[in-house]
Amino acid sequence: MHGEMMEEQLLISDILEHAAAVHGQAEIVSRYSHRDIHRYGYADALERTKKLANALSRLGVIEGQCVGTLAWNDHRHFELYYAISGIGAITHTINPRQSSEQISYIINHASDTFIFLDPDFIPLLESIEHQIKGVIGFVVLANRFEMPPTKLPNVWCYEELLQGESETYHWPRFPDSTAASLCYTSGTTGDPKGVLYSHRSTLSHARAVAGGEGWMLDSSSSVLPVVPMFHACAWGIPYSAAMLGSKLVLPGGALDGKSLFELIDSEAVNSMCGVPTVWQGLLRHLDSIGRKLTNVEKVVVGGSAAPLSMIQEFDEKHDVFVMHGWGMTELSPVGAVNCLTPEMKLMPRNERHQLQMKQGKPLFGIKMKIVDDNGMEQPHDGRSFGRLMVKGPWVAKSYFKCTDHSAFSCDGWFDTGDISTIDSSGYMQIVDRAKDVIKSGGEWISSIEIENAALGCDGVTEACVIAATHDKWGERPLLLITVNKLRSEKTVQQHLANVLPKIWLPDAIIIVETLPHNATGKLLKQELRKTYQNYLISDEIA
Ligand code: AMP
Numbered sequence: 001m002h003g004e005m006m007e008e009q010l011l012i013s014d015i016l017e018h019a020a021a022v023h024g025q026a027e028i029v030s031r032y033s034h035r036d037i038h039r040y041g042y043a044d045a046l047e048r049t050k051k052l053a054n055a056l057s058r059l060g061v062i063e064g065q066c067v068g069t070l071a072w073n074d075h076r077h078f079e080l081y082y083a084i085s086g087i088g089a090i091t092h093t094i095n096p097r098q099s100s101e102q103i104s105y106i107i108n109h110a111s112d113t114f115i116f117l118d119p120d121f122i123p124l125l126e127s128i129e130h131q132i133k134g135v136i137g138f139v140v141l142a143n144r145f146e147m148p149p150t151k152l153p154n155v156w157c158y159e160e161l162l163q164g165e166s167e168t169y170h171w172p173r174f175p176d177s178t179a180a181s182l183c184y185t186s187g188t189t190g191d192p193k194g195v196l197y198s199h200r201s202t203l204s205h206a207r208a209v210a211g212g213e214g215w216m217l218d219s220s221s222s223v224l225p226v227v228p229m230f231h232a233c234a235w236g237i238p239y240s241a242a243m244l245g246s247k248l249v250l251p252g253g254a255l256d257g258k259s260l261f262e263l264i265d266s267e268a269v270n271s272m273c274g275v276p277t278v279w280q281g282l283l284r285h286l287d288s289i290g291r292k293l294t295n296v297e298k299v300v301v302g303g304s305a306a307p308l309s310m311i312q313e314f315d316e317k318h319d320v321f322v323m324h325g326w327g328m329t330e331l332s333p334v335g336a337v338n339c340l341t342p343e344m345k346l347m348p349r350n351e352r353h354q355l356q357m358k359q360g361k362p363l364f365g366i367k368m369k370i371v372d373d374n375g376m377e378q379p380h381d382g383r384s385f386g387r388l389m390v391k392g393p394w395v396a397k398s399y400f401k402c403t404d405h406s407a408f409s410c411d412g413w414f415d416t417g418d419i420s421t422i423d424s425s426g427y428m429q430i431v432d433r434a435k436d437v438i439k440s441g442g443e444w445i446s447s448i449e450i451e452n453a454a455l456g457c458d459g460v461t462e463a464c465v466i467a468a469t470h471d472k473w474g475e476r477p478l479l480l481i482t483v484n485k486l487r488s489e490k491t492v493q494q495h496l497a498n499v500l501p502k503i504w505l506p507d508a509i510i511i512v513e514t515l516p517h518n519a520t521g522k523l524l525k526q527e528l529r530k531t532y533q534n535y536l537i538s539d540e541i542a
Contacts, residue, residue, distance in 0.1 A: 010203040012180055013086035013171035015242050020046035023219060023245025029267050030074035031252035031259070038075055042242060045079060050169035051162045052083035058165075059137070061113055063088030063174070066182060068107060068115035068135075070094045070125070072253040073229045076141045076158060080116055081181070081229070081238055085199065086171050091181040093230045096121055097519035098184075102192050104131040106184045109401065110194065116141060116158065120253060122150045129153070176200040182400060183232050185329045186519040194400030195329050202239060205332040205394035208363040210240035214337050215271060215300060215323070221246035222267055222295070226255060226274030227303070231520050232333035235273055235302070235325075246271075257285025268295045275303035275521050276310060280461065283313055284484075293318040300325050302334070302359075304522060305430060305448045307455040311356045315349065326359035326430060328416060330407075332394040335368070336360040336428050357452070358429040359420075366392040369413070370422055382423030385431050385444070389413040419444075436525055438467040438475050445504050447525075450477055450496070457495040459485035464515050464523045465506065468536040476536050479506035480528060482515060507536050 019026070024043030032038055061067055067084045069091060071077040084091040092110045094103060103124070107115070108131070116139045117125060125138065129152055137154035140147055144157050176199040184192035210217045215237070217223060223246050225237040233239070241248040249267045251260060260282050263269065279299060286292065299314060302325035314320040321340055327333035338360030344352050362368050370378045370386035378386040395414050398405060407415045419431045431437065431446045438445040447465035454463035462482040467475040481492065489509040496505055510532075516524040 009176040011176055011199045012202060015239055016046050016049060016082045019242040026245040026247055028075050028248045030250040031254055032074045047167045049079045049082045050167050051165035052079050053087050053169045054165040055161045056083060056087055061089050066090045066092040066110040066112045068092045068094050068112035070096055070115060070117040070121045071141055072118055073250040074252050077229050078238055085180040088172050088174055090179050093183055095230045095519045100128050104128040106192055107132045110182055119148050122148060126151050183329050193402055195396045196400045197332055201332055201394040206236040206239035206243060208365055209236045209334045210244055213339055213363055217244045217246045219245035221271050222249060222269045224249040224269045224272040226251055226278050232329045235334055257281040261285055270295045270297045273300035276301055276306055277521050279310060293320055296320050298323050302327060307452045308357055309456040311353050322356055324356055324359055330396040335366050335390055336362050358427040361426045366390055370420055380422040380424055382421055385419055385421045388416045388418045388420040390416055438477050440475055441473045445477055450504060453496055453499045454479060454481055457492050459483050462515050466525050466529050469533055470536050477506040478532055478535055479509045480512050483511055
């Protein structure tokens, strides 16, 4: 027997209609053109989004077509999120940090009809324009007077496009399983893979991350997503903030510590989200000017492991709780969050910091298990580790137009490619990417834990551990670091000896000028492996 409740579909356009009706004056504040501040309310955003929806229809965009965006976090990108998906088309967010070959590949793979781009990205698109001939036209996100000269064909000015359009638009209703947005993974091997989110997966995810076991947003929040809107929908924040009427503070393309602090300070930001590298920049800036964070209550750290030193510094110097989170593009992207629980509030600080290093408990809706190489489930005892498998309503079930289904098991689990532990309370901790874990004489060594320990050494700005081939042990850890103060490898070695088991101590430490990153800021270990693979092969060096 079916329940006798309405079959009302959950659509992205409903979020903005709700925000405009109930939180119409709550602000969206954006920094654009790197300096200027734009502010308006959700009601104004809805008006402009409807004009954009009319403009898209006039351009001939129809349901199911992909429209690319190549833009920073600002109000225009926000409007595109809602208008494109709202009319039933697909918002394809393009990551400008990917290589130009990858960008032309994904534009062609998605069959993007139009691309809406910030002026900053004109040179990038000009350089690949001859490879993306399927694109009908380019819309530059600017006023007429800001329009730079360009060799791109069929160019529109965004503000002119909106001018004269009607503010009346009736959002179409369709099944909420309809595709809403598309994001390609920034994988380090092979072609990028597309993850095609639906309206339902987007709304389910946005509700879960906004709630009490997630970002804990409400209408008193002022939330700053530093995480880009071109990667995994900025962790769902443009949707969650609108659902709950939170003030949304969008940083544009200025992501350095100084620019971020100005915005945090002037907009009384109390909640912010981003990857560890961004927060390193902010913390160093605060140090250099001797300022403290006053309004910020929590900072969500994900994308890479939050180092202990960062958790401690935010807490001890700024009284800010680091809410560690884990996710992947394939999970919309958030799967687990480590929020402040009553048990944590009672813990001594040091103990709590250790617990905060875990990536957190799965959000309701996400199921997790860990399995060994034979697919046997491992116990949730906090010690046994295995490949992390997940399933849930906002987890991908296949890649867009892709025949490689190897990550999707026939019984409905997605293989994350991460190795983790899960303890008896449900806290999940990432040990490593399966391909980065070091196998030394039969023991598994976590590169993440060594990196975290190295970052705790004063003066180390970035750390990367790779598995180097070793003739006796098979593999041994090799540590590469960047530093901001003159110091010897010996100091780092001594520091590590105090905090790591002997067998985990890197066989060599190398100070380098910079470390390579992929398009989402993750360390490109494969590239380093190519260079340093044989560094430890001889016993004399080891
Ligand atoms: P992406 O799809 O580019 O967002 O990358 C997802 C991958 O980032 C995951 O599979 C993890 O390997 C890594 N990752 C995300 N969050 C964390 C975290 N908090 N700690 C460690 N690794 C993380």
